Amino acid sequence: MRPLPRQRLLNAALATAFGTAFSLCSVSALAQATGQQQRAGDSTLPAITVNADTEESATGRVNGYLAKRSTAGSKTDTPIVETPQSISVITADRMDAIGATTVKDALGYTPGVSIAPFGADSRYDWISIRGFDGYAPGFYLDGLPLRNNGTWGVWKTENYGSERIEVLRGPTSVLYGMASPGGVVNIASKLPTAEPVREIQLQYGNDARRQVAGDFSGALDAEGKVLYRITGVVRDAQLPGGSSRDDRTYIAPSITWKPSSDTTFTLLAQYQKNRAGAYSRIRPAAGSLTPTRIGTYIPSDLNVGDPNFDHFNQDQKMIGYQLEHRFNDTFTVRQKLRHGKLEVDYRALQSPGFVPMDPANALSAENYRYLNRGVFGSQESTSSVTMDNQLQADLRSGDWHHKVLVGLDYQRTRIDQYTYSSPFGTPLLDIYAPVYGGTIDIPQPYVNGVSRLAQTGIYLQDQIKWGDRWSLTIGGRYDTAQSTNYSRLDGSTQRISEHKFTKRAGLVYLAPNGLAPYLSYSESFAPIGALDPATRTPFKPESGRQYEAGIRYQPPGGKSLYSAAIFDLRRKNYITYDATFMPKQTGEISVRGLELEATTELMPRLNLTASYAYTPRAIVTASSRAEEIGKQAMSVPRNRLSVWADYRFSNGLKVGAGVRFNGSTRGDAEVVAPAKVPSYTLLDAMIGYDIDRWTLALNLRNLTNKTYVANCAYGYCYLGTQRTAVATATYRW
Template sequence: MSKLTSRQSGVFRPRRQWTVGFKLSALALVLAGAPAFGADQTGGDGNTTSVMVVTGKPDGTSIPVAKSATGATKTDTPLLEIPQSVSVVNKEQMTAQNAQTVAQALRYTAGVRSEIRGDSTAGAPYLFSRGFYLEQFLDGSRMPSDTSFGYAIANFDPYGLERIEILHGPASVLYGQVNPGGVANLVSKRPTATPVHEVFTTIGSHNRYQAGFDLGGKLTDDGRLLYRLTGTGLDSDTQVKDPRQKRLYIAPAVTWRPNDDTSLTILAKYQRDPDVGYYNFVPAAGSLFNAADGKISPHTNMGAPGFDNHSRTQYSVGYEFEHRLNNVFTLRQNTHYSYVKDDLDNVFSNGFAAGSDDTVNRYAFFNDEHAKVFTIDNQVLADFDTGPVSHTLLTGVDFQRILYRETVGLGAAPTLNVFSPDYGDIAAPATSSDDFIRQKQLGAYSQDRMSFGNWRYLLGGREDWADADDVNPVAASSTPQSSRAFTWRTGLVYLFDNGIAPYASFAKSFTPQVGELYGGGMAKPTTANQYEVGVKYQPAGSESFTTASLFDLTEENVLTADAEHTGFSTQAGKVRSKGLELEEHARLTDNLQLIASYTYLHAVTVDSNDSATTLDGDSTPLAGKRIWGMPRNTVSTWLDYSFHNGILQGFGTSAGVRYLSASYDTSNTIRVPSVTLFDAGVHYDTGQHWLLSLNAMNLFDRHYVASCYSANTCTYGDGAEVLATARYRW
C-alpha cells in the first residue's frame, strides 16, 4: 500500500520521488559468439516461449519476433488474441542493443518512459507507462517497488532474463493492487533441454569491466532433471566524477520432471551492489539554461564524495509447480520470496542559494531500509468446450505479505560552488523517522478465455482484501488501513484470416492509499478505468508483429488537500491519460530487421486541490497541469542489416534513433526541450563460436536534461558510452 498521500503531490521528497532517474548507456561495443546456441524454444515448464523462430538467418544475431506472452493472462497466450496492448523485449534484443539495465532494455518500447531520470536511474530505477508508475514483477510475482517503499526497489541484472513483458494499462484482475500504468513482468532464464554454454567479457567507457556466464542443459540423460546457472560481475565508474557501480549477480535454477504430467522449477537470484551508482539533482538554472558562469558540467558531483554511499543487496527464491490431473484440469502453485536491503547516505543539492549564481544549497540525508515480500499463487486451469465455444478457465487464490522498515535522517550540509567544488566534511544527521510497515493482501480471481470460430473473448474478475499498518515510534504515530475492492476486465478480438485482429477492451484497477479524511475516516483506494481499442497484425508464417492502440485511462479517488479542513485530505483528485501507441517488430528482408515505436500521450491532472511551485517561486494550482516528465510524442526506430554470404558474410551493422518531445515540471512553467539521440553498431559473426559487435548509444554525445520535477530537481541524461563485449558460445 502506498505511503504517498498523493501521486501527483507537489512536495519534493528525496526518497519517494518518481523523479529519480536512470543512467543511459550511450555507446556499447558487443562482442558475442558465433552461432547462437539455438535459443531453446522450450521453457522449463515444457511450454513454448514467447518468440517466433527466425528461420534462414545463419548467424547468432537474429532477434526472434514475439508471438505469445504469459504475463498478460497468466497462461501462454498468443499476442494476437490478447485484447490489450502487450510489448515483449526478448534476450536477443537486449543482447543486440547491449542493454545494461531493464530501463535501457525498454527504450524502444511504445508507451514506456523508462529513463526519466537520466544518469540517476541506477540509484532508484523507476519506470513509467501511460503516465503512471510501472510496477515490476518477477516471474509473475510482486517485487519490492516504489509504490510502497523508498529505495528498497529490486533491480536485477537483465542478463539473467529471458524476456520482459509489458502489459499496458490496468492489471489488477490478475495481480491485485497495482498502479494503472501496467505491469512489467520480468521472466527469468529457465533450465532447458537444449545445451546452453556462453561466457562473455566487457570493457568500455567509464573504465567499465564486466564478465559473465550462462550455462544450462540436462543433468540426467533422460532429461528429467535440467539446470541453468547464470552469473555476472561488474566494476565501473560513472558519468559523474567519484561515484562507482559494482555488482555481483548469480542465478541458479533447476527443473525436475518426474513424469510427463508434473513439473517443478526452482528459481533463485542473488545480487550484491556495493556501489549502486550516482543519484542526485541539478537546478534548472545551470542545466536547462545558463547560470552566470554558464552551465553545470554533466560530470560534476553534486553530492559529497566523503559522505555519499549507496549499497544494495537483493535476493529472491521461489518455485513453480504444475501437475496435470487429466485432459481438463491442471493444478499450479507459484511461490516467491524477495528481499531487498538498501542503504543510502547522500548529500542532495537543493537549488541555488539566495542571491548566488554559482553556489547551491544542500542537505545531508540517509535512508536505511529493507523489504521482504512473500507471495503464493494457487491456480486451477481448466481447458474444456461448451458446444462450439472453447474455454481456458483460470481460477486462483493468491496471498502476499510485505514487511518493510525504513529509517531516515535529514540534516544540514554546507553549500557547494558547482563551478569550483570543495566538498568539505559533513556530519551524519540524526534519525528523524523510523517506519515499520506491514502489508498483506488476499485475492480471489477467475478469468475465462473463450474461442468461438474467429472470435476471442476475455472476461475476468477479482475480489481483494488488503490490510496495512504503519508504525513510526520516532513520530509516535500508528496508521492502520483496510481496503476491499472488486476489479474486472473484458475484451473482444476478431481474427481475420489475413492476420489482422481488431480488438476492444475495458479494464479496472485499484491501488490502496494511506490518508486520514476529515471526520476520522480513512482513505479509500484509488480506482482506474481504461477503455482501449486497437488492431494487431501478424500474417500467418510471417516474422513480424504490429500493434496499434488507442486508450483512455482515468484514475479517481486520488488524495489531495482538503481545502476546507487544513491538515486533512480529500479524495477529489483525478488524473487522466489518453493516447496512441504504435509498435512494430519485423524482419523486412532476409538481411534487414526493424524495431520501431511511436507514442502520443496526453496525461494531465484533471482535479486537485494541491499546488506546485513555479520557476519564480510562486504557487500555481496543480489541476489542469500535464504530468511532469511525460513527453507528448516519443518516436524510436532501430534497424539491423546483416550479410549472409559473399566477402562480408557474418558482418552486420545497426542504427537507431530515439526522439522525445518536450516535457514539463509539475508546475508546467519549466519546459524541458525535446531531444534526439542516435545509436549505432556493428557486429561480426565468425561462424565458429565468436560473435563480435560494436554498439553506440547517444553516438554524438548529446548533453541534455532528461526531466525536471521542479526548479531544483532536474537530472542530466547520459552522454556517449562505448562498451566492448566478447561472447564465446559452444
C-alpha cells in the same frame, strides 16, 4: 477483513495447494523449458541469428526479436494477437542487439514508456508508462510481485539473467492486484533447459566497466528428467566521472525435476550484491534548463553530490519454486511461491541550490557559483513472501472453447525503515572548482519504524473462443489488503483494512488474413494506507479504468507483428492537498493517446523495431487545488518516436542503428513554465561480428554524447544519460 479470517483463508489455500501437490506422489512445477539456440557444433552458429522462428513457451527463450506468445496479459499461455490489451515483449536477443544493460535501457524502444523521468540515475530503473509511475508498487519477476512501498528499498533485476521483459500497458488489477493504472513490467528469468547452454561473456566499457558473465544449462541425467541452470555476473565498474564504484555480484541457480510429461517442479534462487555510489544529474532549473540571471550554466559533468559520502549498497536474496501438474486434457494446476530478503544502505547529498553570497548585488557572479545541498539517507530491511495458486480448466463444446482460470494469490511485505533528511549541514560546493569531503551533519530520522502490508486476491477469468475467429476475455477479482504502520518515534501504531473488486473484459476478432481488431475495458486499484484526518476513517483505495481499442496484424507464416491502439485512461480517487495542506481524496488524471508498434523482418537478415506514441491529453481533471487542474501531473510529451534496425551480412558482420525522439514538455506539474523542457533526439549504434563460436559486438548509446534535459520538476531539472560504450565478447560451445 480481520487478520484471523484472512489467515484461515490463506492456510486453507496453502493446505489445498500442497495437499494436491503431494497427492500426486511428486512435487512438481512448470519447467518452462524453452527452445534454445544451438550452442555447439556449427562454426557459423546459425542458431544465434535473429531469424529463427521458434517459440515453445510463452515465458521462455525466443530466437530473434518477435515473441508471439505471452502470459503477461492473461496468466495463461496465450498468443499475443488474442490478448485484448497492449503488450510489448523485449526478447533477450533484442536486449543484446541494442546493448541494454538495465531494464530501462531495454524499454527505450517501447511505445508509451518513458525511461528517463528522473534523468540519469544509477540507483533505480525509474520509468513511467502512459503517464504514470511504472516502478511503484514494483516490477514483477516470473509473474510474482517485487513489491516496494514507495521508499528507497527497491528490488533490482539483472538483464543477463532474463529471457524476456514484458510490458502490459493499462490497468491490470484483475490479474495482479494492486498496480499502477499505467501498467506493469514482468521479467522472465532464465530457467533450466534440456538443450545444453554453455556460454562465457566478457564486457569492457567506459567508466572502467569490466564484467564477466556465464550461463550454463542442460540435463543432469540421461533421461532428461532433471535439468539445471546457473547464471552469474561479476562486474567491476565506476560511475560516470570515475569517483565512485559501481560493482555487482549476481548468481542465479535453478533446477527442474520432470518426473513425468505431466508434472514439473522448478526450484530457483538468486543472490545479488551491489556496492556503488549514488549518481544522478539533478540541477536547479536556473543554470540547467535556463541560464542564471548572469547567463551562466552549471557544468554538465559536475557531480553535485559527494563521492566521499554518497553510497548505495544493496543485498538481496530470493528463493522459490514453480509447480505445474496436468491432470488430463481438461484440468491443470499451478503454484508459484517466492521468499525474498532485501537490505539497503543509502545516503547522498542532493537537492542542490545556489547560495547567494552577495545578496545586495543580484547580478554578482558569486551568487551563482556555490551550491548548498541537502543530506539524505535511508537504511531499510525488507522481507517478503508472495504466492500465486491457479487452477485452469480447458472446456470444449462444439465450436466453443473455454479456458477458465481460477486463482488465489497472496503477498506479505515487511519494511523496517530508518530515514533522515535535512536541507542543511553540508559544505558548500564551488561549481567551477569543486572540493569534496568535509564535515556533514547527520540529522535525526523523520521515519523510524516498521510497515507491513498483506494482500489476498481471488480472481476468475474465462477466455472464450468461438470457432477460429472470435476470442472473448472476461475476468473479475476481489482483493483485501491490510496495512500496519508502527512508529518508533512516538510509539504509535496505525492499522488499516481495505478491499476492492475490479473487473476486465475484451473482445478480439481473428481475421484469416492475420488482422486482429479488439476492444477492451480494464480496471486497477492501489491501497492508500492512510486515514482521513477529518473523519478518522480510512481513505478508499485509489482506482484506475481504461477503454482501449486496437488492431494487430500478424501475417500468416511471417516474422512480423504490427499493432495500433487508442486508449482513454483515468486515475481516480488519489490524494491531493488543499491550501491548508489537508489531504482530500479528490484527485483525477485523464490520459488519452495513440500507440503504434512494429516488429518485423523487412527482408532476410534485416530486422526492424519501431514505436510511436501520440498523447494529446495527460492532465489533472480534478484536484483540491484549483491551480493544478488542466496541468500534467507527470510530464508526457505529445510525441515520442523510436526506430531500431540492424542487418547481418552473410560473412558474419552485423551493424545496427537506432534513433529515439522525445518531444518537449513543461515538466512534472508544469511548474517550469514559461520555459519548456526542450525535445531531444538520441542516436544509438551497434557493430559486431560472428565468427566460429565467438559473437563480438560494440554498442554505443547516445552516440553523439548529447547533453539534454530529460525532465524538470518543482524547481529542479534532471540531465539525461551521457554516452555509454560497451564492447562484448561471447563464447559458446
